[in-house]
Amino acid sequence: MTIRVLLADDEPLILKGLRKLLPWEELGVEIVGQACDGDELDEQIRLLRPDVLISDISMPRKSGIDVLRGINEQGLPVKVVFISAYQEFSYAKEAISLGAVEYLIKPIEREQLRAALDKAMSLIREEGEENRRKDKLRRMETRQRTEEKREALSRLASGTLPAGADLYARLEAELRAPFYTVLALELGQLEDASGRWTETERNLVNFAVDNVLGELLAEPGSGAEGGLGTFFAKQERIVVIVPHSEAGRPYELAQDIKAKINDYLKLNVSIGIGLAVRSLGRLAESAQQAEQALDMKYFEGLNKLLPYAAQASAAVAESELYTLRSDVVQSLAERNGKRAQEALHKLLAAVRRTTEGNKGLAVATAFSSVLSIVQELQKSGVALSEEGFDLQGLQTRLGQYETFDSMAQGIGELLGELAEVIGNRTGNRDKMLLARIKQHIERHYADELTLESVAAVAFMNPYYFSAFFKKHTNENFKAYVTEVRMRHATQLLSNTDLLMYEVAEKVGYANARHFSDVFKKTCGMLPNEYRQSLRS
Structure with a gap:
């Protein structure tokens, strides 16, 4: 970290001497400017925001003491070293009482200035570490309060938080409103995904959804007094509690949430909407209704808003x-x-x-x-x-x-x-099934294809499927998948400038080294050698 230093003295020769007195750059210091009177010094402090000020205590228009008072009044983190031709104790006493790091008497010795600078830099580092420690503690406290609040909300929505509990009273005060409605959200998978998220993808999605909900629930009119609603995660779902006064507000908020998740995150989201209740004590009713409404996505379709309606299944004998x-x-x-x-x-x-x-x-x-x-x-x-x-x-x-x-x-x-x-028992059915299996492999060769997963597509048990595939193709399943992947790999190597690890990923190999070994075993040369042979 480079320390920014501002010099101030009404004598140009003093300023010139200060610049030459120390090897500033070697010490990790940048002299960002200089001033010749008190007014100019105030302006330079405002514009340059130095870390350290080395200033004469007696200057035209405004003294160094006055400048230091202004620094204190503004709460600026500037360390001040005064230099002066006066040895009066009163000057030094007042400077130190106002927070000056050091008071040096002219002529300034190199060692004195170096010691004063070291002291200022040490204070800056200590304060920086202290500020970082305080920031970390604040973040930890905020995270802990958030987790405690979400745990309390989860208990509230499940009906296990007693009305007489302190947490209940705090939530009631924070979420005070005429009505309360619960929304239950469930995200769809990433577009073109194989149906599984990695842990990293899920963490990124959760972070993005937290931001979307945080922004929406902080908007005026989105919920409780001050415009604050709140939410928490419940297994694979997200529960949103909406305090409101207008009957249509929960549905409008659900529309906004769906639109932002669809547009910004490119994800589908289904949202169940419970009925409004008049007290937090009945919030569990709305939460249960929202969950039931969300379950209807299986029957009504994905990426929809699903208001709760009492279901009366038609009895079928x-x-x-x-x-x-x-x-x-x-x-x-x-x-x-x-x-x-x-x-x-x-x-x-x-x-x-x-x-x-x-x-x-x-x-x-x-x-x-x-x-x-x-x-x-x-x-x-x-x-x-x-x-x-x-x-x-x-x-x-x-x-x-x-x-x-x-x-x-x-x-x-x-x-x-x-x-x-x-x-058709003459074998045509086998040909049709084999064609469907091969088509599935062609579509999903970049995914994790296993004998079990493809057997399931064919509605066969794995043992029978292995024998069936070998019988009709004269090669085993693994060799066939490798052949398909290598064919697509040669096309990518021929027609694109993708890096080796990118080619590997696109044909179903998470490890580029393993891909290279398989490619060499199949094609007789390494992928890079194959690409070079095409271009030579």
């Missing part, structure tokens, strides 16, 4: 589900694919009506329906087990769909495959 499943089985048995899809659509519509608002029940009911259809087909002589059909893997896969509609689409695709199995 098991006999009706049985009849609809039987229609699907009969259509498949008759090899009528179109009619089978229509029957499936009616079956899934009935599943949705009877499970609306409960994702777990929807998945379980859909799976049991598929299982029933498969069992009926097996009774009809369709050897699905020979096709590697993995029902246990199917249940897990159905639970991974983000919405009911996407799950229904997946089941529809499965039904199409079942129709192929029944309608």
